[in-house]
Amino acid sequence: MSTSEPSPGRRFDQLVEIMARLRAPDGCPWDREQTFDSIKPYTVEETYEVLQAIDERDWRGLAEELGDFMLQAVFFAQMAREAGHFTIEDSLAAINEKLIRRHPHIFADGKADTADAVKVRWDEIKEQEKKARGEAKKGLLDGIPRAMPALVEAQQISSKAAGSGFDWENIHQVADKVREELGELEQARAGAEQDEMEAELGDLLFTIVNLARFLKVDPEQALRRTNAKFRKRFSHVEQGLAARGKTLSESNIEEMEELWQQAKTLGSN
Numbered sequence: 001m002s003t004s005e006p007s008p009g010r011r012f013d014q015l016v017e018i019m020a021r022l023r024a025p026d027g028c029p030w031d032r033e034q035t036f037d038s039i040k041p042y043t044v045e046e047t048y049e050v051l052q053a054i055d056e057r058d059w060r061g062l063a064e065e066l067g068d069f070m071l072q073a074v075f076f077a078q079m080a081r082e083a084g085h086f087t088i089e090d091s092l093a094a095i096n097e098k099l100i101r102r103h104p105h106i107f108a109d110g111k112a113d114t115a116d117a118v119k120v121r122w123d124e125i126k127e128q129e130k131k132a133r134g135e136a137k138k139g140l141l142d143g144i145p146r147a148m149p150a151l152v153e154a155q156q157i158s159s160k161a162a163g164s165g166f167d168w169e170n171i172h173q174v175a176d177k178v179r180e181e182l183g184e185l186e187q188a189r190a191g192a193e194q195d196e197m198e199a200e201l202g203d204l205l206f207t208i209v210n211l212a213r214f215l216k217v218d219p220e221q222a223l224r225r226t227n228a229k230f231r232k233r234f235s236h237v238e239q240g241l242a243a244r245g246k247t248l249s250e251s252n253i254e255e256m257e258e259l260w261q262q263a264k265t266l267g268s269n
Contacts, residue, residue: 015023015070016088017110019078029223036079043072101125123163140164156211162213171214196239 006014017045022031027131035051046068053062102125104110105118112118144156170173210217239250240259250254 013076016078019071019074023078023082034075034079036076039072039079041073043076050226055228064077076114101129118247139153149220151205151209151223154206155213155219158206158213168210168214171211174211176208178204178211181207233260233263236260237268 019031022028025032025205046065048066050069053059053065073091074088077086077091081087100107102122103118104111104125105121110121112121123180140160141157144153144160146153148156168177181200181204185197188196188200209219212222237256237259238248240262241248241255244255246255
């Protein structure tokens, strides 16, 4: 990096200053009228745009999306400063102190030679922090936000429960449970009870998340990968039909399946 270029710290300060200017009384009308709640959907959107850039290995795009992602934190912090709650400096100090405190094997004389050992120590320190703050002891799963996507919530719930010893002994038992839940879903389908089908499908999905955990596969990323694959193959079907002068509504399933298999052969995965 050239010595004439601003440091990362100065770049961040500039972002904070820009946000403050946009929120000033004579600033941008749109930015000024935003609230903590109105910005939440944009935060979720920016999060998924970061994930998409990573999935596509779009490094230039990722650089830009990370900037948008950081803006969300600065936006929230600016509104908090205006309301007298805290400042961006408080947020930065909190995360810096937390990272140092929870990595004693790096910044102190702690010991942790594996990723699993680090995770165990992290959770232990986290519990110590809660006790020091005088927080009432909560249930094991109480700290998992209900607002997160259901698939991610299921991952965290099952991992927490497994960490306490509430788990299957091996992957074969989990696979058997998947088959059992599938059978129960079939029974519910036969009864045509919508509420029961929803409940059984939920059980099946939750068990599959546990199967992914045993396989050490991230189910969210696995599903995102399949979604991307389906998009590509379906696009091939649409383009193939268009080349024949047809639309989807003007075609039959046999033609679509032919092009779908062609997409698989061509490696649209």
